[in-house]
Amino acid sequence: MGTVVSTKRNEIIVAKEVLPMEEVGSGEVNGEIEEETGEESFPALEHGYNFDFFVIGGGSGGLAAAIQAAKYGKKVGLADFVTATPSGTSWGLGGTCVNVGCIPKKLMHQAALIGQVLEDSTHFGWSCSEEALSHDWNRMVEKIKAHIQSLNWGYRVSLQKAEVEYFNALARFEDEHTLHLVDKNEKEVAKITSEIFLIAVGGRPRYLDGVLGGNPGEFCITSDDIFSLAYHPGKVVIIGGSYIALETAGFLCGIGIDVTVMVRSQLLRGFDQQLAEKIGVILEKHGVQMLRNCSPTEITSVEQGNPGKLIVYGVNSETGETMEEPCNTVILAVGRAPSVGGLNLGEIGVEVDPTSGKIVVNDSEQTQVEHVYALGDCAEGRLELTPVAIQAGVLLAKRLFGGGNLRMDYDKIATTVFTPLEYSCVGLSEEEALEKFGGDENIEVYHVTSQPLEFTLPARDKESCYSKLICVKNEEERIVGFHYLGPNAGEICQGFALAIKLNVKKGDLDETVGIHPTCAEQFTTMHVTKRSGDSWVKTGC
Structure with missing residues (x-):
């Protein structure tokens, strides 16, 4: 020493x-x-x-x-x-991001996306039978650990x-x-x-002390553990509605794992709630079981092992109904x-x-x-x-x-939630905009739902992708909120984040010629407002 x-x-x-x-x-x-x-x-x-x-x-x-x-x-x-x-x-x-956050999360998300591409490939002429598809958890983990x-x-x-x-x-x-x-x-x-x-x-990560039948971590792991887990997790129950919970549910389900998410109240607290609810629906469409308004009351161990066998007991806060969910691994994602x-x-x-x-x-x-x-x-x-x-x-x-005087500007910072369909945003949620600018009469919301061209042949996620611009009417429709749900969300949002930072107006995007065929181009052609009540489903190519 x-x-x-x-x-x-x-x-x-x-x-x-x-x-x-x-x-x-x-x-x-x-x-x-x-x-x-x-x-x-x-x-x-x-x-x-x-x-x-x-x-x-x-x-x-x-x-x-x-x-x-x-x-x-x-x-x-x-x-x-x-x-x-x-x-x-x-x-x-290197901290959380490198070791147990952004980096391993994005790599496991990519593993899930590759699985989806393999499933889609037959619709584009490739021979790739569903029976031949398999995923090696340990190989993925070891490769990710080596990179980290x-x-x-x-x-x-x-x-x-x-x-x-x-x-x-x-x-x-x-x-x-x-x-x-x-x-x-x-x-x-x-x-x-x-x-x-x-x-x-x-x-x-936080633990749920005093609720789960043992010491913190006795029957549960967190995002600090899942990325280097030395054995296949088996059937998984995730407790929480945070972005960590939903991202983890997405990539685990995407590599073929049976996943249940137990959510006490809101999904993605602090994010735009219309988009949060859409993500919940998409996760269910992709195979994740969502238990809403449900809180855990106890976790018991049935059998030791790697993984072992557990039972999660819970109660629905609205109906009072009790439930029990057998599983092999419990992941807590209830905040940090x-x-x-x-x-x-x-x-x-x-x-x-x-x-x-x-x-x-x-x-x-x-x-x-x-x-x-x-x-x-x-x-x-x-x-x-x-x-x-x-x-x-x-x-x-x-x-x-160094003689500098520039302070960090914490306003209008973009972020992405890496769920199966990714969600990126910058600026205000619709709820925040309505509160800040005095109600619906001062806000104009443009929106459109669409199906990316690459999803059309496998006929999946139809009308699941969604784009929304939140504008201040009496400021020449200055855009104060940008929201996109779809593939490659982070890559799309990064450029728009600069525009939002520079106080871009809706008219500026209208005058911009889009790149065709892309998901991003719909921000240059968006014309339907929520107020109008017209269909927001994109038609044509």
């Missing part, structure tokens, strides 16, 4: 190690503090601290801020440690090239300029000081909580929102302690999106050390 040789304010000495690529990203990397291979001293800088800038958290935002700050010649350190899940899952440097490990390694190399000092350790404030770095057994590995701190620790509990923030005066548990910051990412900043998923009022954290981190470093 690394050993503290000195804990004076003006000097620290710690053990460090660079791991070979094949070890980066394995459970052992973050399950244990790296072994001692040598000692290096960090003398105090002119301001009396060991570092100019120290980042707590090795996810997308923290890495971006650390590397950007180092470009200005600053002495930068970064500490990151992944506490294993109740099921024992751990991972390497290469990304973990890339981050380690990037930190090394930028001369950012990396600590595989948990961080805890002693005072507002001092951090204890400890291992999972609370043994101190190092004690450092810094002029400025950034907290970018992200969040982890910020990972700030062990930082000792109260001791240094950093305010945490009592409801969300997130760190309160101003529009410069600054906490009440002027030299302590926070961004990403652990900061109150911030979108939990990887590109948001990256941009916020880069801009913060530029303001602190």
